[in-house]
Amino acid sequence: MRDRLDELLRAGQVDGLHAVAAVRGGQSLLEYYGAGEDFAWGDSLGVVEFGPETLHDIRSVTKSVTALLYGIALGDGLVPPPAEPLLRQFPQYPDLATDPQRARLTVEHALTMSLGVEWREDLPYNSPANAEIAMEMAPDRYRYILERPILDPPGTRWAYCGGATALLGRLIADGTGQSLPQYGQDVLFAPLGIGRFEWMTGADGVPSAASGLRLAPRDLARLGELVLGEGAWNGQRIVPADWVRATLQPRLKTGWGARYGYQWYIESIEGHRLVAGMGNGGQRLFVLPDLDLTVAVTAGNYDDPDQWRTPLTVLERVILPTTE
Template identity: 30%
Template structure:
């Protein structure tokens, strides 16, 4: 059956907006949104929000170089504004880091609702084969509730001890850590605690957290293609490692805003939503006065309380699901920023004041300015030239690389009119990445993303990674590429410096760029192979 655009808008609950909305969300953005989303679209003023406030937010985060990858703003369950900074896009998943914790918490909520466990169950009761020979009094007291509220009693985050122990049994490593404080009394941010919540689900249910959530949360909300990193034994990491799309983050927040209801059906109990988003312990983090600090407003069940009566799930480098009950709003953000607090400040400084009433008089000019901005977002390309006299000397030539810890034996660069194919041969074979000259070219690579990540855990079965790459000549002898691994938060720069028949190839991951530190990988050196 053929449905025209006007009929589709009406079926999507947007009939009142008619073709004006279709013009506002035009082109690929509209098509992708309608193809993958159950969330209706609206205009900011129709939901009582000024377009100018959202535009000010976008302009401000760009001016402050906060490196957002995506933004979605909802009010009353409708998307008012959405944008992706190219090469990021609506159809791409994105690494959530610790925003994953709020999803793991929800899995516990489903299990509690189903009577499979309670928040007062003792942790050692789930893992009798992994407990230490001597069980301390504090370890014996530790409950599911203490894992949820980051008050396990550990003096520091247990995660490094799990990952760096050299042992495959992370549960046993966690239970072996000293529990210095009485559980429930001392807050320390502890991703290992969330990992144990994931392990509990797998122990009790017989499914991973991802498998458990799929029919209960992901399918009802129309979340497709989610994946989750695992430990050495195939247990989802829980505290990090989930990947979903920006709109999926927004749907998750909307479910919580609607107190567990979705399309008129109860998904998760209201009692759990209330309990999970209430502060149970004084949180720590951030800087400055408590009243100005979104990390000191209290902590719930893997949710942070915020200023202005809001709460959020968040992840490293600026992955946000912000729920604002007073304003009936949800804001989803992905990014790679070194200043997470600054993003929240911009939300409070620009989007929050833009909320006025249930409906405002349309400001067509401001709506058009916002539309133009949101549909033309892009991360900046490196400044440089698309050509160099060096191309004729190096294009297609194979450079033998001296022995190195990366086990790279050969590289080559083959230039075309608008692209460059970079080839690298190591002990695992030959890998190719095509970079656009002063533009993005998307593709796949079988190069490992592990060196780029904060937490070195794999996605099961992932052998190829989506990538967008561009390159430019920053001077006559130096070609620099940016490789964005566009379903992660990260990128790296690859600099190829030529001197007669010699080459130097330097890698620098984005976390090193953010932290102004040296990349741990060696500079590759070599010469034209005879």
């Protein structure tokens, strides 16, 4: 397996690859750590020599982790179930609740990125025209999200929206009385034995539910193992099993044909069911349930239109040939 990876590295076919951690049946299949320029959000970290303990942006894989935290909080009755009206959870915006279209919004529309609002993230993340950047710059991020012009009836069309995840993060913080990092540490990371992580915050001090998490790759893979175990880890129940199943149920089709559940993508690859968290630059958490396999990939191809290529090449040409 390592020979195949080395061959691809020499051929320049996995440019920007920083690290890989693949685990099958609880046993490590492959760990690779390289070197390259890296960033924490927009701040250059220079050339980094990556190792087992090196934290890395997982960017929008954070969204999938936030969904796990939502399920834990829901199991404890601390956040509203998916069918609950969304604006009822934000009583500070009574003017928005009077709009009949917005009144139809539910928590599930946030979970499935089907709010139906105008939201463009297909622009560089250093541009204020990018909706997520505009949200970060807004005086009130939650009002900014909820007052976007409505383009589609809620629930009818998937459209990538970091703002939807930000709303979920606020519901978790409100319901638990803790910040996302505090709650994540207590109910998810510590029970999994993940000792080190960072959760970056916006200028307003709010931890980013959509893209702020930094993890070591093998700890990211551990989250995949938790999903494989339907929320159980070493005999301990961490996430309710029914929530994991609901999260990974395909609900809407993305713009490129994959299906989307609750902040997780559902696809197939070489005849195997694949569920994944995906982040800018080539960050991936691949989970293949029928192979009992999880693969975490970190890379530095931020904002590159072909950023998907490196992690997919690692999965298809390095990992899968050994597991089938």
